[in-house]
Amino acid sequence: MSDPDSVAVVGGGIVGSAAAHRLAREGVDTVLFDRRDDGRATDAGAGIVAPATSSRTDSAAWFALAREAAAHYPDLVADLEADGVTDHGYDSCDLLSVAVDPDEVEAFEAAKRRTQRRSETDGTPSPDTFEEISVERARELFPPLSDAERAMVYRDQGRVDGRTFASALRSAGERHGLSVEHADVTDIALESRPGGTDDTTVAGVVVEGERRAFDAVVIAGGAWSGTFADALGVAIPVEPQRGQIVHLAVDADTADWPIVSPFRHKYMVSWPGGRVAVGATREDDTGFAPRATVAGLHDVYGEALRVADGLADAEPVETRVGLRPVSRDGLPVLGAAPDVEGAYLATGHGPTGLTLGPYSGALVADLVRGVDPEADLSAFDPERFR
Template identity: 55%
Template structure:
């Protein structure tokens, strides 16, 4: 018998598990390690101030809190004995190379100017200064610099959360949860008048794991549990393909993240490693394949922005099935009418930016009954319960 079971071991589920265990909640994290999990593929840019959602007050407040929380969380993980979180503040350069990018560039800078009091350190820089910082970069027509932007490897950070969680008693297992078990229901109320409550989960081998609380953090696969909870979980997969590169003899560890204005990016890592991405493919379903068209798109865009990468070695391809909610915003918190059921999903392309903080928010809701911000609350889809 556990106090809580977390279904899903990506960065969001791992964060929920860590924060619950740290609060003294006896927690089991169950993960079946699906091919195409978004966390495993994520290149990892933490820069909420440059999001296209910056104009949305609610999203900006949540995104800023999430970005700010990283440094505090990293300190905690290191205090728990974790040696490598992969997180580093390296800055970001957003560069408009071609004429068609100047309009989106102006829109981005206008959003930043509207938040100037909250984003005081973002500044436009001389194109030559941009290429000085990143020798592989094509000289842009215009560029701005975000000094506090960071990079993070999603897989490494999720592993760090689980490792630190184990020091607080978190248990983990690789199994396939097939259903969430409840008692009561809308046709058979519990004695105290509530609709239903969670009693645990069942796995593919027929085992039952008893728990008072269950957190669904299954990424794009989360909707599979909607029928069990009598609620719609409006999340669909969006495929993103990325490419890992090795640039011989390049000091890439000090390079900032690069972003153009066609929704692609290049994330540098030490020792000549870089990650270029990503496609945004709707209608691909749960198909975690690398495709010829996807590689062409990613590599073509990387070389357009940074032609100095032409001699880089292609060392790996990855695919992530991003869990995109119906309104593009995470779905967090308690499921109405089912005591003990919680959701932590729907982050889309912002999983690595928002995920660790989202996990804390859901854990705080469970342990301290703290409210979840309306902008990300499950309650906004309450009319979809069934």
């Protein structure tokens, strides 16, 4: 499709909000339908934007996209601020990679080698932005840190409050004509293409029983995206993965504390105002149940005290639970739906939605407009699930 007059974006998380923002800025008549599902991953995520430290080595395509996605954030923030939206929840910060126990040292050394290799081959991260430091120096940067074996610091990484950033994208989009409706899209209206082919084209969406005409639709419904598989006649193999996150209040100035990333799939993200987010569980086969559990919270609190025993007196002030949209192969699903002109998918980011989401949404918005995206999306094409 090229230059549609009107587009419906289904899903108000960070991906859908980014796609709607991009479309509106480019002058497309766009409506974002935001059902505000309880358990939306965007609203729960702690938001680490640091692809250079990722252990995901099985997909060069993922890493290339993540590298560009991280670089996209400052430009997007500048656009938001130029539109007068300054409360966006994004900031640069340092990241500490720590091996707390001896059994983590091997993984620490592998991560160090991987970072050095990426720096040499890809130029990311820059050689002057990471180094191994003493544990004593690491504790100066993050005072609650437990005794540890090794520590690396990565400078100029990013943290983002997903809930705030998605809201900022919608607010900025509205200044360019975006309409946001808190309503439930229940179906996609299709029509047969002329010429006797079996393919169909988007004619609109059904919103709470009412058919609304649109030239194109972007499905960015996160873990709920598979709802539209039958309507579009395509496979959308995305399932919810539950993540539980605890926010702690501490009596300290936490604004400059770094992200802390140990080696047992947990993290700590500090925010101004004496708040530290600790997470997150990765629970499969839980269905659409965005609730905290005793087992999940035990897991999170136990890791918090193992890595940062100085948090023992912190006050739990909030628990967030999100359902990550995890695709069958662990990669995002980005691109045109097969055999349905005007239908596009932007989902399946799993635990990396806050890193990739703003960039993914913008790239799919470009596809909708008939503009070749600046990144190679072939590895993420929905066609791969046919």
